[in-house]
Amino acid sequence: MIDKNQQIIDSAIDQEYKYGFTTDIETTTFEPGLDEGVITKLSKLKKEPQWLLDWRLKAYESWKKMEEPTWAQVDYTPVDYQALSYYSAPKYKKNDSLDDVDPDIIDTYNKLGISLNEQKRLEGVAVDAVFDSVSVATTFKKELAKHGVIFCSFSEAVIDHPELVKKYLGSVIPRTDNYFAALNSAVFSDGSFVYIPKNVRCPMELSTYFRINAANTGQFERTLIIADEGSHVSYLEGCTAPMRDENQLHAACVELVAHKDATIKYSTIQNWYAGDKEGRGGIYNFVTKRGICAGDRAKISWTQVETGSAVTWKYPSVIMQGDDSVGEFYSVAVTKNKQQADTGTKMIHIGKNTKSTIISKGISAGEGQNTYRGGVKILKNADNARNFSQCDSILIGNKCGAHTFPYIDVKNPTAKMEHEATTSSIGEDQLFYCNQRGINLDDSVSMIVNGFCKEVFAELPMEFAVEAKQLIEVTLENSVG
Amino acid sequence: MIKIENLKASIEDKEILKGIDLEIPKGEIHVIMGRNGSGKSTLANVIAGNETYEVDSGLIAMNGNDITEMSIENRALQGLFLCFQYPVAIPGVSMAYFLRAALNAKNKHDGKEEMDAVKFLATAKKILSDLGLDDSFLKRSINDGFSGGEKKKSEILQLLMLNPQLAILDETDSGLDVDALRTVAKGVNEFKNDNNSVLIITHYQRLLEYIEPDVVHIMIDGKIVKSGDMKLVHEVEKNGYSWLMK
Numbered sequence: 001m002i003d004k005n006q007q008i009i010d011s012a013i014d015q016e017y018k019y020g021f022t023t024d025i026e027t028t029t030f031e032p033g034l035d036e037g038v039i040t041k042l043s044k045l046k047k048e049p050q051w052l053l054d055w056r057l058k059a060y061e062s063w064k065k066m067e068e069p070t071w072a073q074v075d076y077t078p079v080d081y082q083a084l085s086y087y088s089a090p091k092y093k094k095n096d097s098l099d100d101v102d103p104d105i106i107d108t109y110n111k112l113g114i115s116l117n118e119q120k121r122l123e124g125v126a127v128d129a130v131f132d133s134v135s136v137a138t139t140f141k142k143e144l145a146k147h148g149v150i151f152c153s154f155s156e157a158v159i160d161h162p163e164l165v166k167k168y169l170g171s172v173i174p175r176t177d178n179y180f181a182a183l184n185s186a187v188f189s190d191g192s193f194v195y196i197p198k199n200v201r202c203p204m205e206l207s208t209y210f211r212i213n214a215a216n217t218g219q220f221e222r223t224l225i226i227a228d229e230g231s232h233v234s235y236l237e238g239c240t241a242p243m244r245d246e247n248q249l250h251a252a253c254v255e256l257v258a259h260k261d262a263t264i265k266y267s268t269i270q271n272w273y274a275g276d277k278e279g280r281g282g283i284y285n286f287v288t289k290r291g292i293c294a295g296d297r298a299k300i301s302w303t304q305v306e307t308g309s310a311v312t313w314k315y316p317s318v319i320m321q322g323d324d325s326v327g328e329f330y331s332v333a334v335t336k337n338k339q340q341a342d343t344g345t346k347m348i349h350i351g352k353n354t355k356s357t358i359i360s361k362g363i364s365a366g367e368g369q370n371t372y373r374g375g376v377k378i379l380k381n382a383d384n385a386r387n388f389s390q391c392d393s394i395l396i397g398n399k400c401g402a403h404t405f406p407y408i409d410v411k412n413p414t415a416k417m418e419h420e421a422t423t424s425s426i427g428e429d430q431l432f433y434c435n436q437r438g439i440n441l442d443d444s445v446s447m448i449v450n451g452f453c454k455e456v457f458a459e460l461p462m463e464f465a466v467e468a469k470q471l472i473e474v475t476l477e478n479s480v481g
Numbered sequence: 482m483i484k485i486e487n488l489k490a491s492i493e494d495k496e497i498l499k500g501i502d503l504e505i506p507k508g509e510i511h512v513i514m515g516r517n518g519s520g521k522s523t524l525a526n527v528i529a530g531n532e533t534y535e536v537d538s539g540l541i542a543m544n545g546n547d548i549t550e551m552s553i554e555n556r557a558l559q560g561l562f563l564c565f566q567y568p569v570a571i572p573g574v575s576m577a578y579f580l581r582a583a584l585n586a587k588n589k590h591d592g593k594e595e596m597d598a599v600k601f602l603a604t605a606k607k608i609l610s611d612l613g614l615d616d617s618f619l620k621r622s623i624n625d626g627f628s629g630g631e632k633k634k635s636e637i638l639q640l641l642m643l644n645p646q647l648a649i650l651d652e653t654d655s656g657l658d659v660d661a662l663r664t665v666a667k668g669v670n671e672f673k674n675d676n677n678s679v680l681i682i683t684h685y686q687r688l689l690e691y692i693e694p695d696v697v698h699i700m701i702d703g704k705i706v707k708s709g710d711m712k713l714v715h716e717v718e719k720n721g722y723s724w725l726m727k
């Protein structure tokens with residue numbers, strides 16, 4: 001049994017990554033290297049106002065003085081920041097008509113299952129497509145504008161809505177927050193921008209699809225979502241990249257601001273290239289995501305399904321400043337082969353009666369290492385704050401690992417905290433039970449794992465829940481014998 | 482239907498089954514009784530293909546085909562069904578989802594169409610009500626937090642839905658109250674016809690008051706030491722197993 005297990009686990013690794021192709025396309029790409037000159041060139045190319053260039057340069061100054069963090073439970077070859085190119089974009093000019101988008105790019109997205117043609121698009125989902133360093137298309141902009149919703153690339157927002165960008169950029173994640181956030185602040189090239197006006201319920205799902213194509217390029221995008229008082233928005237991001245032997249860096253920042261009575265639901269399906277079975281190549285996914293519930297009764301909910309990347313380092317967090325505000329984090333993280341994930345969340349309770357929920361499901365197969373790192377902080381004035389945390393891990397095979405590091409800091413005696421954690425192996429007895437009913441091994445594994453992840457999938461918008469399930473199925477195919 | 486010849490099986494180099502011969506023809510109900518630890522559940526598991534156990538020698542054939550080396554799911558698809566003594570919980574997987582997955586696998590194997598949702602629900606609801614279970618049972622996670630009785634009924638529900646050729650009931654009567662026992666027995670009788678077979682593993686004669694066996698076997702220390710009819714059950718019930726050992 002063990003031998004057969006091993007054999008099949010090993011063969012799982014040959015599971016092909018469907019999105020590993022590259023698109024051959026003419027690009028404008030910066031020479032590798034990073035200094036003030038590169039940042040200035042980037043800013044000029046984007047026709048940015050002086051204040052933003054200054055902001056970037058200050059971030060760069062701080063970054064130079066910072067040390068790359070080493071506390072995460074991940075092990076990787078250090079990134080040579082001077083060997084990376086900080087900008088690569090397809091050669092064409094973006095304008096309002098989708099007809100002008102390069103057919104090769106449209107084709108790339110079609111292959112990824114994302115149609116940029118509004119008629120063919122999933123009912124009720126608007127897409128911002130980010131290709132390497134730039135946004136190449138944003139669908140349904142006009143339709144959304146009718147409701148006052150702004151959904152555009154970050155670069156466009158800088159030009160068209162400078163007052164909003166200036167007010168909110170860096171308001172949740174300060175420039176100097178951490179090493180990767182500082183780097184991102186200095187060199188971010190594009191991303192998505194969303195503004196939902198007061199009392200508007202965004203009429204469709206918004207999504208950004210990130211695609212890394214160019215080799216040897218870092219992707220540094222920046223997303224900013226502002227939900228004004230009483231508004232509601234559900235946003236989803238998806239990510240893929242070609243298979244390449246060298247590691248590629250993706251260091252994004254996502255800032256969310258939910259005002260009084262507003263709700264932001266942010267879902268991620270992260271399927272960056274994970275590297276091959278020897279752990280060669282794959283994306284370094286070093287991301288800072290944070291939201292603030294700025295007003296009373298605001299709510300921010302993060303849901304993530306992380307199956308890709310060679311190394312993931314990511315802690316979507318919520319600052320609950322308003323009274324009665326709510327923070328949620330639902331996560332499924334899968335690691336196989338030599339993938340490593342150190343992910344979790346930070347819930348910071350400032351307002352009274354604030355409530356947070358953390359549900360984390362870690363799945364490790366092959367030699368994958370999966371770490372949950374979660375912090376709950378309850379400040380002095382946060383009367384009656386409540387947190388519920390549940391961190392479950394499941395192991396497939398005996399070469400993988402699961403680790404849980406909960407950090408709890410309570411400064412108010414009225415706080416109520418609940419924490420549950422379990423680690424289990426995918427049971428031979430469970431597999432036997434399913435097999436005995438005629439269900440084959442792969443179907444049994446995906447059924448058991450999907451059951452394990454149920455509470456998280458339930459948080460995803462319908463269409464994406466189906467996608468997430470399929471992704472897990474493909475990822476874990478042949479992972480048990 | 483099933484034929485077992487000189488079957489020897491072990492776990493961690495400890496021999497548990499020490500040469501079992503057993504044949505259950507189509508249309509018959511057989512019973513195996515025996516002390517705790519004599520190897521009854523092991524036999525059931527080995528027939529079903531559980532790879533925790535090593536088959537050291539012997540043969541298992543179903544409908545004339547050697548299945549000794551066959552995978553667990555293929556045996557199941559050939560029509561073998563095990564009512565587990567201790568069914569395992571699978572959190573987050575609903576009964577309905579599981580049953581449909583099992584039925585679809587079977588139908589696909591048999592070259593039949595998938596059962597549509599309407600028919601599936603109608604069939605399941607009928608069986609549920611016969612078993613005295615609420616429809617909401619379908620929404621619950623398999624065996625997760627089920628009471629002892631519910632677990633056994635869930636196994637019978639699956640038996641009736643999947644309608645196999647050979648059903649092995651491993652102590653399906655244990656831990657049931659009088660009414661539940663009757664319900665379960667009714668379920669088994671409903672399943673039984675001239676074209677299928679049943680192997681009942683039990684410690685008590687009470688289930689056999691409702692289900693009439695054709696042959697009764699006594700298992701001691703990994704061997705079948707005696708076979709007979711209902712009278713054997715009464716003897717064991719009265720005198721225990723010592724008189725059979727030697």
Ligand SMILES: Nc1ncnc2c1ncn2[C@@H]1O[C@H](COP(=O)(O)OP(=O)(O)OP(=O)(O)O)[C@@H](O)[C@H]1O
Nearest residue numbers: 492497515516517518519520521522523524533566
């Ligand atoms: N998975 C296992 N690991 C170790 N030993 C086992 C295992 N399964 C069975 N055994 C051993 O094999 C022997 C037979 O067990 P088995 O469960 O087949 O008995 P049984 O006749 O079904 O008993 P009971 O009437 O108590 O259910 C016992 O000594 C038991 O401890």
Ligand SMILES: [Mg+2]
Nearest residue numbers: 521522523566
């Ligand atoms: Mg037993």
